[in-house]
Amino acid sequence: MKFYVASSFKNIDIVRSVSNCLINRGYIHTYDWTQNNKATTLKHLRIIGQHEKQAVLESDFVIVILPAGKGSHIELGLALGQGIPIYLYSPNNDIDDFETTSTFYHLDGIVKCRGTIDSLIEQIDKRNRKG
Structure with a gap:
């Protein structure tokens, strides 16, 4: 199963921890935005946006870690619009x-x-493991 983690730069350590835990359990990370440097041009912003959009659309589920910024909420909207399950943490x-x-935190497709x-990882794993 493929996943994407959305959040703000101030949660970068948590995002990396969640990603590493899931990778260690056999999940595939579609894109690691935490490896990016802060964009300094509009062209760079566009490139990052293209990568992040594609990563969300390729994911079987998306994790949004609060507090999150405007980009994360756009990613949440992309996932909602495509019917991709979202874990809102x-x-x-x-x-x-x-x-x-937010009104969108209470829609179908959102798992609060x-x-x-650790409890977030266990909840994700329990819902996504077959067998």
Whole structure:
């Protein structure tokens, strides 16, 4: 199974940890944006955007780690529009906080995950393993 992880640069260590855990369990990472340097030109932004869009569309599921930036929310929208399952992770209850939540966090196709990174990985693995 293929996956993509969306989040903000401030969560780069968490994104890498989640990605490595899933890769170690046999999942395929469609694109590792954490290896990118910060874009300095519009051309570079476009190239990164093309890679990220393709990676989302090639994924069997997408993980969005909160707090996330505008790019991550666009990736969430791409996945929703294509019917790709989304694991929306927050270490706390921000997902359901009426003041900070998004209408899109509550749609079908979104699996809300809270707690530890280990519990996120276990939930993903349990839902995606056959047998």
